[in-house]
Amino acid sequence: MSAAGIVSPFSLLDALITLASLVATLWIGLRVKRYVGSIEDYLVANRGMGLYVGAASLLSTEVGIITYMYQAQFGFVAGFSAFVTGLITLGVCLVVGRTGFVITRLRELEILTVPEYFEKRYGRPVRVLAGLLMAFGGSLNLGIFPIIEARFLAIVTGIPSAYLGWTMAGLLLLALVYTAVGGMVSLIVTNYVQYVFLAAGTLIVTVACLRATGWGAMVGAVRSHLGGHGFDPVQDLGWGFLLWQVLLWVALMTVWQSVAMRTFSTRDPATGKKMFTLTGFLFLGRAIIPMAWGIAALAFFWGRAEPAAPPAPATRTAQIEQVEARLDAGFRRDLDEGRIGRLLPQLEQLERLAGSERGPAATRAAERAQERRGEIGLLAMPWMLAATLPSGLLGLMVAGMLAASISTYAGYFLGWSSIIAQDIVAPLAGGELSGAARLRLTRVTVVLLTVFIMIWSLVYDLPGPAYFYLQVTANLFMAPTLIAVVGGLYWRRASATGAVLAFVLGAVTSLGYLVPALKLGVATAGNLSWALAITGFVAGSLLVPARARPAEARP
Amino acid sequence: MSWQAFWLASFVVAFAAFGGISLLIAVRGVAEIRELFTALDEEQRRKRP
Numbered sequence: 001m002s003a004a005g006i007v008s009p010f011s012l013l014d015a016l017i018t019l020a021s022l023v024a025t026l027w028i029g030l031r032v033k034r035y036v037g038s039i040e041d042y043l044v045a046n047r048g049m050g051l052y053v054g055a056a057s058l059l060s061t062e063v064g065i066i067t068y069m070y071q072a073q074f075g076f077v078a079g080f081s082a083f084v085t086g087l088i089t090l091g092v093c094l095v096v097g098r099t100g101f102v103i104t105r106l107r108e109l110e111i112l113t114v115p116e117y118f119e120k121r122y123g124r125p126v127r128v129l130a131g132l133l134m135a136f137g138g139s140l141n142l143g144i145f146p147i148i149e150a151r152f153l154a155i156v157t158g159i160p161s162a163y164l165g166w167t168m169a170g171l172l173l174l175a176l177v178y179t180a181v182g183g184m185v186s187l188i189v190t191n192y193v194q195y196v197f198l199a200a201g202t203l204i205v206t207v208a209c210l211r212a213t214g215w216g217a218m219v220g221a222v223r224s225h226l227g228g229h230g231f232d233p234v235q236d237l238g239w240g241f242l243l244w245q246v247l248l249w250v251a252l253m254t255v256w257q258s259v260a261m262r263t264f265s266t267r268d269p270a271t272g273k274k275m276f277t278l279t280g281f282l283f284l285g286r287a288i289i290p291m292a293w294g295i296a297a298l299a300f301f302w303g304r305a306e307p308a309a310p311p312a313p314a315t316r317t318a319q320i321e322q323v324e325a326r327l328d329a330g331f332r333r334d335l336d337e338g339r340i341g342r343l344l345p346q347l348e349q350l351e352r353l354a355g356s357e358r359g360p361a362a363t364r365a366a367e368r369a370q371e372r373r374g375e376i377g378l379l380a381m382p383w384m385l386a387a388t389l390p391s392g393l394l395g396l397m398v399a400g401m402l403a404a405s406i407s408t409y410a411g412y413f414l415g416w417s418s419i420i421a422q423d424i425v426a427p428l429a430g431g432e433l434s435g436a437a438r439l440r441l442t443r444v445t446v447v448l449l450t451v452f453i454m455i456w457s458l459v460y461d462l463p464g465p466a467y468f469y470l471q472v473t474a475n476l477f478m479a480p481t482l483i484a485v486v487g488g489l490y491w492r493r494a495s496a497t498g499a500v501l502a503f504v505l506g507a508v509t510s511l512g513y514l515v516p517a518l519k520l521g522v523a524t525a526g527n528l529s530w531a532l533a534i535t536g537f538v539a540g541s542l543l544v545p546a547r548a549r550p551a552e553a554r555p
Numbered sequence: 556m557s558w559q560a561f562w563l564a565s566f567v568v569a570f571a572a573f574g575g576i577s578l579l580i581a582v583r584g585v586a587e588i589r590e591l592f593t594a595l596d597e598e599q600r601r602k603r604p
Contacts, residue, residue: 052580
């Protein structure tokens with residue numbers, strides 16, 4: 001199988017199933033337009049969201065094809081150790097849900113966006129600065145979704161790569177139409193329908209993965225082919241990474257705009273708390289289930305591996321060059337045709353040789369091998385699905401995945417465009433915009449954001465695994481946002497100067513990871529960003545205290 | 556408990572919880588959407604002059 005490459009069995013039946021799900025979503029999304037009368041209806045569904053629909057909306061916004069791909073990639077490269085991030089997410093959700101940490105206070109303030117709180121607590125400049133950084137980081141984050149998701153769709157549907165751009169443009173347009181027209185009301189209803197598709201797709205893929213490989217083979221593949229890693233998260237990922245994950249997930253669950261908007265949309269603070277407890281277990285599945293798909297893909301392709309020819313006798317450095325040249329020669333073609341069973345043994349051979357030698361050439365070879373493993377890890381899961389799912393199930397799976405993605409686009413469009421309209425443009429315009437003007441502005445921003453994402457997706461090259469890129473671009477504003485919100489809610493001396501310093505220092509350090517020349521590790525960039533943001537916040541607040549505290553937002 | 560057993564237990568809990576809660580959402584969500592529409596209808600009627 002691996003010598004001939006993989007051809008997806010996606011058929012007319014699969015195409016019809018997929019098309020029917022898309023038409024149903026669009027029809028439902030547009031039908032609820034008549035319920036949108038005010039900016040409150042548009043952004044937070046007039047705060048009328050119930051527990052189960054809220055959980056569905058939150059999950060379908062936070063799960064897209066990209067989520068499944070980067071989680072599967074993480075499972076493929078880190079083995080079972082990757083599961084620890086799912087457990088961290090569950091723990092954070094349960095604590096936030098039980099204590100109401102941050103979310104209850106923000107819900108009680110009846111705000112529409114997180115930066116709106118900053119104006120109440122610190123003044124308008126902090127709101128605008130936070131809005132700018134959120135819109136910037138959020139757009140960068142969203143900007144790589146289409147190109148990665150397009151690769152998934154190309155593999156599982158067999159669409160020629162020439163039409164990929166158009167396919168993604170069509171999907172973005174679909175999400176754009178009903179988000180711009182129906183806002184949060186559309187989102188809640190379509191998210192519910194999409195969640196049902198998404199959950200069905202997730203369960204189908206999981207059963208297919210387990211049938212294709214089996215748990216025993218997955219354990220065996222991790223034990224034999226991850227160089228002694230893959231089970232102990234502390235040893236594999238380190239305490240620094242785990243600490244950063246805890247901090248980041250606390251921020252994501254409390255002040256990430258698309259999550260916060262669901263909190264603001266709930267009927268009351270108590271429903272908001274319950275929603276977090278319920279979604280904690282869904283978030284556990286969101287992480288662990290696709291990571292298991294990645295591990296299943298590792299086992300699947302090692303089960304079809306073609307042994308790599310040993311290098312000719314020479315010095316170790318010459319052997320490394322030989323193996324690397326052979327791997328490079330067919331890498332792109334083999335990866336694009338699903339011959340991963342041919343690539344893995346060559347990659348392992350290169351890693352073993354590079355690991356047994358010292359010097360700059362061996363180090364470079366080891367780094368390149370790691371990059372290659374990441375590239376294979378991103379595409380291994382979709383190739384496995386294309387090779388194992390029969391026609392019919394493939395259509396249901398694609399319908400589920402597209403539902404997941406469109407709901408994510410729609411949720412993020414609304415989240416980031418509301419920040420741009422409510423927290424950047426409106427305050428800079430003197431805050432004099434009417435509700436109708438804000439509604440129009442938000443809709444225009446949704447359109448502009450879509451254009452930006454299409455362009456960014458085509459021009460940007462990822463500096464490492466997608467998982468890290470997405471988390472760093474989120475960390476860019478999440479660290480300072482959480483610190484400024486928590487400080488504002490629970491510390492009387494918090495001041496605007498402290499908040500500004502937190503935003504500037506936190507953002508600059510995170511951006512360091514995206515500049516390859518700085519060679520800043522992901523955990524280092526993440527933790528440094530938190531440390532500097534806290535230091536800046538405390539120092540700024542103590543050195544330049546707040547002049548007068550607004551009554552409703554202070555502790 | 557070994558790491559292997561721990562990760563298997565984590566996977567089983569994640570899969571079962573995801574399936575179970577998804578079923579709950581699918582069943583109970585319909586009534587909640589109806590309630591949301593009723594509330595939005597009432598709100599619009601109240602605002603109408």
